[in-house]
Amino acid sequence: MSIETNAPVSTGPIETRTIDMVPERERHGSPSSQFTLWFGANMQITAVVDGALAVVFGAEATTAILGLLIGNILGGIVMALHSAQGPRLGLPQMISSRVQFGVKGAALPLLLVILMYLGFAATGTVLSGQAINLMFGFSTPAAGIIIFGALTALVAVVGYKLIHVVGRISTVVGILGFGYLAWQLCHQYDVASAFGQKPFTWTSFLTAMALSAGWQMTFAPYVADYSRYLPSKTSTAATFWTTFGGSVISAQLAMTFGTLVAALGGNFIKNQVGFLGELAGPLAVVIYLVIVTGKLTVNCLNAYGGVMTMLTTVSAFNDKKQFSPATRLVYILGFVLLTVLVALLASSNFLATFKNFVLLLLTVFVPWSAVNLVDYYLISKEKVDIPALYNSQGRYGAYNGVALFSYVLGIVVQIPFINQAMYEGPLAKAMGGADISWIVSLIVTSLVYYPLAKKTMKVPDQMIYPADQAGTSNSSGKAAYLNTASA
Template identity: 30%
Template structure:
């Protein structure tokens, strides 16, 4: 199995034609993008690294981040300690995401298709998980967006969610350039909206000055708060190069890295700090609770509109990347209807989450959708580094002649082992592992999975090298 090769001419009819298709040609080209997982040819790329800041900043200004920020206070941490955990976790999750994002301009490929290099045919496993995760995130974020829209317009909840899903699905269908342009505009609009919410909280909320937990319990609460923040930032890692694959190869990779890191880091820290500051006011984790907090009226309506728009921005990216994951799995569905499918499937999941204890289901889904990601990140980074080392330090550059996939079993073995090893360290409302209990609630599943995948995959990869085009054993690349 290999990545579909870049090409400049229209795709011929055949088994791969659904992976090709029309591409945006310049900033502001808002026609529908039909391009699937086929790498973007070098001579059709455009844009600069600066647009990565806005595409990663706006989608994180959601109530999902705000309500996640309340975790530290709920666990009994004081504001300063909880904020330190939020910052640490966010940075730890944003760094690998920013690094993976630099691969887009080098290869012209999206993140999950690039994982074929490490996983070979087994890429179906992370592909399925990524596709399911995109639908789960649709529900996590659409829950608040649909509720806000329903309350704003006086509709029943299901109608608000239906309109929300239709809007985000349409944006996912239109694709790359429309999403980039939307996030540029919404960076300013949503930043202003959340600034208004922050100003309201500053005068009315009183964050905890002292902790109610101490000793080992406090350390456990710190670790769990850090993990929740890390899970938010790292959740973008399997999407990372999806939104940089049209950038020219000459785009500065350090600038790409920092624009992505700052976009993710600043937005997530801001919304989680807001939730932490007003944790006592956010006991009702619903759009109605935010409306009440803002005092209703015009200000409340403004807040509800901001919640709905922020959900729209974030879920459009989920649907877009979900469509690429579906194609990576081998499903021969054109990218636009594949994006629409993710939105359609997210609708019943939102209704399920809303039907019972919303807070509990929200927190459980939030953690479970990300436990597979640390092992995935470790495996693809090890593979990338090995290929670069074989090239004398030069990064991977996809073409028709280079970079053949690895055998499937080393990556899949490491992936499964890493997840299994991390299970005892998990701490959710549905399951708390023995290691997490012994560590006073600390959820260390993410770093444990990452370390385990590194330790297992690196030696297995060295044992099993791919076959080159001429049949000789090698690293799968040729100069």
């Protein structure tokens, strides 16, 4: 079987590609675009909140900053390894999950990914709506939320190129805006007093690690969506390091700032947007714009990635290999409308809800990442039968029991180690509340999946591209254009 991916090449500003492979003739850009996109996506207020949570839930400032750094590095490695798949495959991230889970079996993690996008998009819309209302003096809370939803829809509809432009703008704006806020913090508060307020505890240290690792790993299900247009000759190392650097550096800076403002007290915990405005003083309106710009970048990633994931899920059951621009438009508008509705109904207890949300996502995405990365780098070794990803009767089948078993096991083994508001496992209690569930899952899932998949996976001898992808090269520079059956 082969796939025809001859969708019309976009001649206007609006993207036409959806879940189909990006042909070489449409590839463009350089790895540096990954640095600015992920720097801009992390230098924003929700990352500040994530850092503040480490202090809110028990960590001393030094403990929090160190724990956040280690978590960002570990989670960033996982996230960047997913990004490096983009130029090689030319596919949205979650389509590649069909290699491991089967064409229809991949729907299980896909449905959870959609919930993630909705949750993050809704929380981002709440904070941005507050900033817009303060900028323009709107008295109706819904006004800012609706305006931000409209901006998100506009950028997501235009698609890949505009999202990267917004990322570059957000990088510059974020550096200047948060640099100014850090300067103001140092002049208005005794920053040194933030340190040494509490003794070191392993529980608070591991909680900080989990918060930042979870933050990074939640990008994993869509990170390759934004590297898939890079030329296939782009090196894996270049894609990895630019993604890793942009995401980890900016996230750590934002989270460290959040740690300090939380440790110094003030009104940040109760009113995140308002506190930053007060801290900015005469430049409050400018800082509100900084908040909106940063959140716009990441919310567009959520909307764009959410739609890709929904289309991937639907296509597994209706045999579609690509979707029209009109269909893409309808899905984007529907997704953004839903996030706006969720934002309007959002709980006022934002910090506690967000912390539990991040840790819950960590529970379900760590085993998915383990399965995907172990297969791609150690079993398939970057050799994928791309036409078979769209054929439930082909090489990868409809369901892969080994991957589904390993994934579910990776969730179940975490239960004794989980420490969340709704449940605390017995082993977490025995360790004084320390939550190491994600570390246990990463190890167990990898160790179980590898030997089972090694025996059962039908790995092609080389990368198999769709029949019309002449001009696409593998990493050794040799063409691999096979119009073959995917059996």
